[in-house]
Amino acid sequence: MIILINNPKSAHQVYATPPGDLAIWFFIFAELLAFGIFFAAYAFARAHNIALFDASQQHLSRTSGAINTLVLITSSYFVVRAVAAIKQGYSNQCARWIGAAIGFGAIFLAIKSFEFYGKFSSGITLSTNTFYMFYLSLTIFHFMHVILGMLILAAVMLKARRGGYSAENHTGVETGASYWHMVDLLWIILFPLIYVIH
Amino acid sequence: MRPCTLIWLSLMLLTVATYAIGEAGMGGTAVMLTVLGIAVIKVQMVASYFMDLRHTRWLWRGIVLGWLVLVTGLIAIAYLTTIK
Numbered sequence: 016m017i018i019l020i021n022n023p024k025s026a027h028q029v030y031a032t033p034p035g036d037l038a039i040w041f042f043i044f045a046e047l048l049a050f051g052i053f054f055a056a057y058a059f060a061r062a063h064n065i066a067l068f069d070a071s072q073q074h075l076s077r078t079s080g081a082i083n084t085l086v087l088i089t090s091s092y093f094v095v096r097a098v099a100a101i102k103q104g105y106s107n108q109c110a111r112w113i114g115a116a117i118g119f120g121a122i123f124l125a126i127k128s129f130e131f132y133g134k135f136s137s138g139i140t141l142s143t144n145t146f147y148m149f150y151l152s153l154t155i156f157h158f159m160h161v162i163l164g165m166l167i168l169a170a171v172m173l174k175a176r177r178g179g180y181s182a183e184n185h186t187g188v189e190t191g192a193s194y195w196h197m198v199d200l201l202w203i204i205l206f207p208l209i210y211v212i213h
Numbered sequence: 214m215r216p217c218t219l220i221w222l223s224l225m226l227l228t229v230a231t232y233a234i235g236e237a238g239m240g241g242t243a244v245m246l247t248v249l250g251i252a253v254i255k256v257q258m259v260a261s262y263f264m265d266l267r268h269t270r271w272l273w274r275g276i277v278l279g280w281l282v283l284v285t286g287l288i289a290i291a292y293l294t295t296i297k
Binding site: 033065089096208 | 215217218220221224225228231232234235236240244245248249251252255256260263264265266268269270276277280283284285287288291292294295
């Protein structure tokens, strides 16, 4: 699966393809493209409704958004440790790190659900105004990606627990890890864009 | 300390910085560019160290970096054309 290319500039190994199954990377790039268009659309929509966007943004819980950023980054870090563990051949350790990452994913979902509940119970919907249309659809879209990422990680964890990966063969772990990092990466742009910049 | 642990700590600190800027209610061109700049650095950290793209061909890093520059560039343009 992994092809090494000689890099004359350094002694480090340079891989021809990114970690994990190449197919997941095409999926990741498609997701980045979709979210990228969504992010830019938000910014340009705001340009036409600055007062509305700035006023509505004041009603978001920046603290929840920031805590969720810390939660996802930490979850991503756990996945990095899971990959490092399986590269050493430690299946159980790998499964435990992934379990921790899934747990933090669940914390993210809980905090975000609490935020959604607050908005929905005060009568805010997609049709309240343009800001909330973007806020709700972007964050719900991202929320679904968190769920998908957790399902992928759960499958990887179960296989790791059964000893299905090894130091030599752990493409599946890297595939799940890459997807999970993308979910984190998107939130890293989403948080400042929607919760902070005005 | 593992490099990835250092990256994780840096990401946490940069997140707190972004949050502090938001809590201070700061706005304007310089603040917008700073917050976007922090996001660019964080995404590059995740892509290079967490996704481990630093050990892959330039093509893969280039796709992510190109996407990042394009998206944050468009966001910056949208804000620059409206901030007075």
